[in-house]
Amino acid sequence: MSDVSGFLIPAGFRFAATRAGLKPSGWPDFALIVADEAASAAALFTANRITAAPLHVDKEHLRATGGRVRVVAINAGNANCAAGQAGLDAAYATCSAAAMEFGCLPEEVFPSSTGVIGVPLPVEKLVKALPVVKAELGAESDHFQQVAQAILTTDLVEKTAFLRLEIGDREVRIAAVGKGSGMIHPRLVPGQAPAAPHATMLVYILTDAEVEPAVLQGMLNAAVEVSFNRISVDGDTSTNDTVLLLASGASGVKIPAGYTPFAEALKQVAKSLAKQIVADGEGVRHVVELRVNGAASDAEAVVVAKAIAHSPLVKTAWAGSDPNWGRLMAAIGNSGAQIEPERIDIWFGELRICRDGGRALEMDVAAAHAYLRQPEFSISIDLHQGEGSCIFWTTDLTAEYVRINADYST
The missing domain is CATH 3.10.20.340 (ArgJ beta chain, C-terminal domain)
Incomplete structure (x- = not known):
C-alpha cells in the first residue's frame, strides 16, 4: 500500500512544491494540492484550545462552501499560530492570492501550516512563490512526492499510502500524504464541534470517487477514530493538527452512504499513515x-x-x-x-x-x-x-x- 506508483494517484488532482524560504535549511517548504474542479471535502481538526490561524480559516471556508475545496496550500517552517490578527491576515492573504492564481473563490482555498509556534508568518514569501509552484504542477507520482517532502519538519522520512478499490468494472483510487514526528497525540474533532483539549500532524487523503461532503465526513470520522486518534508519540496535542479528505469525483464512481468497502479502504489507508507517523517519532527506537x-x-x-x-x-x-x-x-x-x-x-x-x-x-x-x-x-x-x-x-x-x-x- 505504500509503494508510490503513478497509476495509484487519484485522478482530478495536481501537485507541486517549491522553496519559499521559510525553512532555515533552504529545503522545499511550500506545497500545493489543486483539484481540477472544486472537490467534496471533509476535515477534522485539533481539539487543542490554542488553534493556529489557518484552522480558523479552514473551518470558516468549509462552512461557507458547504464542504468544497479547490486548492490546498501547505507551508512548513512556520506554524502561523499565536500570532494574533496578523496570523489570520496572513492566512486570508494566502487564500486570496491562491484564488487569483487559480480562478476560484478565496473560500475554496484550504491553508495549512506547520513549524515553530509564535513567530509571524512572512506571507509575502508564500504569495511570491505561488506562480512558481503553479508552473510546476503535475499529476504524476513524482509531483505527489514533492508534497510529501515539502511538508516535513523534524520528520526523517516521507509518509504516503495508496490503495486501489475495484467497484463493479471501475477503479477507485485513494492516496494519502502526511507529516508528523513530534508533538503527536492527535485528538481530532469536526470543524463544527466545540473545541476540546492536540510536532503537528498534517494529513491529506485524496480519492477520485464521487462522494457528497456529508457522507465523506461520516466516513472520515470513522476512519480517524481507529487510526490517528489511536496514536501518541509524546502525549502533546498540537495546535495545528489537521486531517483533510478530498473527493474529486473524476473516476465517475459514486459512493453512497453506508458503502462499507470504500469506508474500510479509507480506514486501511488512514491506519497505514498513522503507523508511519509513530514509526518516525522523534528519537524513537521502539x-x-x-x-x-x-x-x-x-x-x-x-x-x-x-x-x-x-x-x-x-x-x-x-x-x-x-x-x-x-x-x-x-x-x-x-x-x-x-x-x-x-x-x-x-x-x-x-x-x-x-x-x-x-x-x-x-x-x-x-x-x-x-x-x-x-x-x-x-x-x-x-x-x-x-x-x-x-x-x-x-x-x-x-x-x-x-x-x-x-x-x-x-
Missing part, C-alpha cells in the same frame, strides 16, 4: 502496539491505553528494553478506568508477564528483556471488566527526543 481487552467499554480501553502511552516511566523503560511491568500496572491504576487489580493479566507478545494482578510464575525475565529489544513489539492487557477493547500505537521516550526538542526553535 514502536509499541498496545492491545487493551476486557475493559468496561471501548472508551475505557482507550483511557487505559493513553495512560500507558503517556507515562514517562513506562516509555523510558521501553527505551531501555526493561521488562518493568509494574510501571504498566501503576499507569493502569492511575488511568481512572474501572479495574479490579487482582484480575489484570499482561503479556509481552506471547510471553505471560502478569496473571491475576501479580507476577506470572512462568515469567522469564531474560526472554522478556530480549523481546522488548525488538524495534517493534506488542503488549496485551486483559482487564476482565467487560467487552471493551482498543488497539493503540505508541513509542518509547529516548534521550534523542529530549535533544531534538531542547533546541527546536534555536
Whole structure:
C-alpha cells in the first residue's frame, strides 16, 4: 500500500512544491494540492484550545462552501499560530492570492501550516512563490512526492499510502500524504464541534470517487477514530493538527452512504499513515502496539491505553528494553478506568508477564528483556471488566527526543 506508483494517484488532482524560504535549511517548504474542479471535502481538526490561524480559516471556508475545496496550500517552517490578527491576515492573504492564481473563490482555498509556534508568518514569501509552484504542477507520482517532502519538519522520512478499490468494472483510487514526528497525540474533532483539549500532524487523503461532503465526513470520522486518534508519540496535542479528505469525483464512481468497502479502504489507508507517523517519532527506537481487552467499554480501553502511552516511566523503560511491568500496572491504576487489580493479566507478545494482578510464575525475565529489544513489539492487557477493547500505537521516550526538542526553535 505504500509503494508510490503513478497509476495509484487519484485522478482530478495536481501537485507541486517549491522553496519559499521559510525553512532555515533552504529545503522545499511550500506545497500545493489543486483539484481540477472544486472537490467534496471533509476535515477534522485539533481539539487543542490554542488553534493556529489557518484552522480558523479552514473551518470558516468549509462552512461557507458547504464542504468544497479547490486548492490546498501547505507551508512548513512556520506554524502561523499565536500570532494574533496578523496570523489570520496572513492566512486570508494566502487564500486570496491562491484564488487569483487559480480562478476560484478565496473560500475554496484550504491553508495549512506547520513549524515553530509564535513567530509571524512572512506571507509575502508564500504569495511570491505561488506562480512558481503553479508552473510546476503535475499529476504524476513524482509531483505527489514533492508534497510529501515539502511538508516535513523534524520528520526523517516521507509518509504516503495508496490503495486501489475495484467497484463493479471501475477503479477507485485513494492516496494519502502526511507529516508528523513530534508533538503527536492527535485528538481530532469536526470543524463544527466545540473545541476540546492536540510536532503537528498534517494529513491529506485524496480519492477520485464521487462522494457528497456529508457522507465523506461520516466516513472520515470513522476512519480517524481507529487510526490517528489511536496514536501518541509524546502525549502533546498540537495546535495545528489537521486531517483533510478530498473527493474529486473524476473516476465517475459514486459512493453512497453506508458503502462499507470504500469506508474500510479509507480506514486501511488512514491506519497505514498513522503507523508511519509513530514509526518516525522523534528519537524513537521502539514502536509499541498496545492491545487493551476486557475493559468496561471501548472508551475505557482507550483511557487505559493513553495512560500507558503517556507515562514517562513506562516509555523510558521501553527505551531501555526493561521488562518493568509494574510501571504498566501503576499507569493502569492511575488511568481512572474501572479495574479490579487482582484480575489484570499482561503479556509481552506471547510471553505471560502478569496473571491475576501479580507476577506470572512462568515469567522469564531474560526472554522478556530480549523481546522488548525488538524495534517493534506488542503488549496485551486483559482487564476482565467487560467487552471493551482498543488497539493503540505508541513509542518509547529516548534521550534523542529530549535533544531534538531542547533546541527546536534555536
